[in-house]
Amino acid sequence: MRLLITCSGTQLKLDRPHKMQLLRFEDRIEPTCTITEVDFFSQDHRRAVAEAGASPASPKDHQREEEEEEDSPAHGLTGINIGLNPLPSNTQAGQSVIAENEKPENKVQILTLQRELSQVNEENRRLRSMLDQLTKSYTALHTQLLHVMQQREVHEIRQGQDGKSGVPSRGELLAHQFMEPGPTRLLNTGERQDDDDGEHSSSRNKSSSDRGVVPFLQRHLPHVDASSEHMSPSLEEGKSPTLMQERSTDTASEAPCRRARVSVRARSDAPMINDGCQWRKYGQKMAKGNPCPRAYYRCTMAIGCPVRKQVQRCAEDKTILVTTYEGNHNHPLPPAATVMANTTSSAAAMLLSGSTTSEDSLIAPAAGSFLHASPYASTMAALSASAPFPTITLDLTQTANQLQLLQRAQHPVVPLSMYGLPQKLPGLMVGPQASLPFRPQQQSMVETVTAAITTDPNFTAALAAAITSVMGVPGTTNGASGSNAASIGPAIVPESPQCPKSCTTFSIN
DNA sequence: CGCGTTTGACCCGCGC
DNA sequence: GCGCGGGTCAAACGCG
Numbered sequence: 245m246r247l248l249i250t251c252s253g254t255q256l257k258l259d260r261p262h263k264m265q266l267l268r269f270e271d272r273i274e275p276t277c278t279i280t281e282v283d284f285f286s287q288d289h290r291r292a293v294a295e296a297g298a299s300p301a302s303p304k305d306h307q308r309e310e311e312e313e314e315d316s317p318a319h320g321l322t323g324i325n326i327g328l329n330p331l332p333s334n335t336q337a338g339q340s341v342i343a344e345n346e347k348p349e350n351k352v353q354i355l356t357l358q359r360e361l362s363q364v365n366e367e368n369r370r371l372r373s374m375l376d377q378l379t380k381s382y383t384a385l386h387t388q389l390l391h392v393m394q395q396r397e398v399h400e401i402r403q404g405q406d407g408k409s410g411v412p413s414r415g416e417l418l419a420h421q422f423m424e425p426g427p428t429r430l431l432n433t434g435e436r437q438d439d440d441d442g443e444h445s446s447s448r449n450k451s452s453s454d455r456g457v458v459p460f461l462q463r464h465l466p467h468v469d470a471s472s473e474h475m476s477p478s479l480e481e482g483k484s485p486t487l488m489q490e491r492s493t494d495t496a497s498e499a500p501c502r503r504a505r506v507s508v509r510a511r512s513d514a515p516m517i518n519d520g521c522q523w524r525k526y527g528q529k530m531a532k533g534n535p536c537p538r539a540y541y542r543c544t545m546a547i548g549c550p551v552r553k554q555v556q557r558c559a560e561d562k563t564i565l566v567t568t569y570e571g572n573h574n575h576p577l578p579p580a581a582t583v584m585a586n587t588t589s590s591a592a593a594m595l596l597s598g599s600t601t602s603e604d605s606l607i608a609p610a611a612g613s614f615l616h617a618s619p620y621a622s623t624m625a626a627l628s629a630s631a632p633f634p635t636i637t638l639d640l641t642q643t644a645n646q647l648q649l650l651q652r653a654q655h656p657v658v659p660l661s662m663y664g665l666p667q668k669l670p671g672l673m674v675g676p677q678a679s680l681p682f683r684p685q686q687q688s689m690v691e692t693v694t695a696a697i698t699t700d701p702n703f704t705a706a707l708a709a710a711i712t713s714v715m716g717v718p719g720t721t722n723g724a725s726g727s728n729a730a731s732i733g734p735a736i737v738p739e740s741p742q743c744p745k746s747c748t749t750f751s752i753n
Numbered sequence: 754c755g756c757g758t759t760t761g762a763c764c765c766g767c768g769c
Numbered sequence: 770g771c772g773c774g775g776g777t778c779a780a781a782c783g784c785g
Binding site for chain 2: 524526528544
Binding site: 527529531532538540552554 | 773774775776777778779
């Protein structure tokens, strides 16, 4: 992903491929400063969100936003809406007195250019200060992370001394696992359990091509499925970890023994939430204890894609739609679908990252990290390790609680996981890799939040608050929370996302 | 006619 | 071994 900070047409690319816009830092920042991130979702969704009022941008902002999108020559000059935003009288020195005998058109042009120049200068200054704040936040978080990692390492080493020499401790394995530049590679266990996901019966002939398909996303996203969880005997026999990883990659999406599932609870009247993928229904059953039937869907975006999902309404509250995803897509996905796929993959990988042994209790640390690393997660996610399949549930039906928690957050949590991520914490890696930011597998929270937005427009308020806190608008003092630039807590009333004073306008593109 | 959905049958794992 | 429940298959059906 790439975070684009656009100021008068100048983009500072931080990270993130998606696009979402933060408009108006207003008051503190002149209206011409537009911070652009991106677009997790489709145009439709964005419009829907905007219409739902989750994006309290003023008409002026919308206009600017549209102008930037249109990219027409008329607007494309710099992206600056000059005419609409007269500068304060004290513009910078570049201004010169315009000769009176110049043509009016030239005067206008010169004035325009001067304004642009001063705006760019001003915005550069702001960007620099924002960057400073981000850097400070990162440093603080990194320090904390290293501290925790050191403690954990000491603990692991102490435990590891009890084990065989030469056999990496679980902690080391986890660390190694998380240091992998690729997706989270769950340690494969020696005996490769038959790979097909639940296609146990030989009568069900799965096309051989399925096995030959190189799981596309598995190479780019964290695994959803664990091949298996036990400490690898073959690893102990000295087999190459690389081989192990490759095997893991090849078979990870289809492990019959323990497959992670990500369940998303969201309020929706529609029979199925639109996650950007194409699904084909292949079955429906009445589940015990629920009057609502459970529908089974299979991804049809590619032949042999192993991803399946179950959709069922909650028995207690039929307005809640529970969608359970399982498996990794083996094909490229459209952006809108990628968001959900990443979310579920990350959540599942995170869940499984703590379950590299058969002990359910070991899931807790990893999950705990996720659950505690973010104020959202603590209320959004729940684990069910006792179920036949390890399942992580993202509950997006409790927006108010999330917001309250967000406001109460004591620690400088970076909600967008810009630096380190909950997912990474369980691994507690030590070493230079630990400081590398923006790795694909570290985006779980981003995507979790993203997913939250896709299904719950109100959540944008919380995200806007979080972003505001992260961006640390220069000179801004968030009334209630006060002070700490890295702390969460802009004064946003949960039920009213519109915040005329803090003016962090958030819109989904 | 092709594609997606429906629905009853079947398979499998698990608990008793 | 048996029954139950979850999950999947595949023929039948409906729709455009």
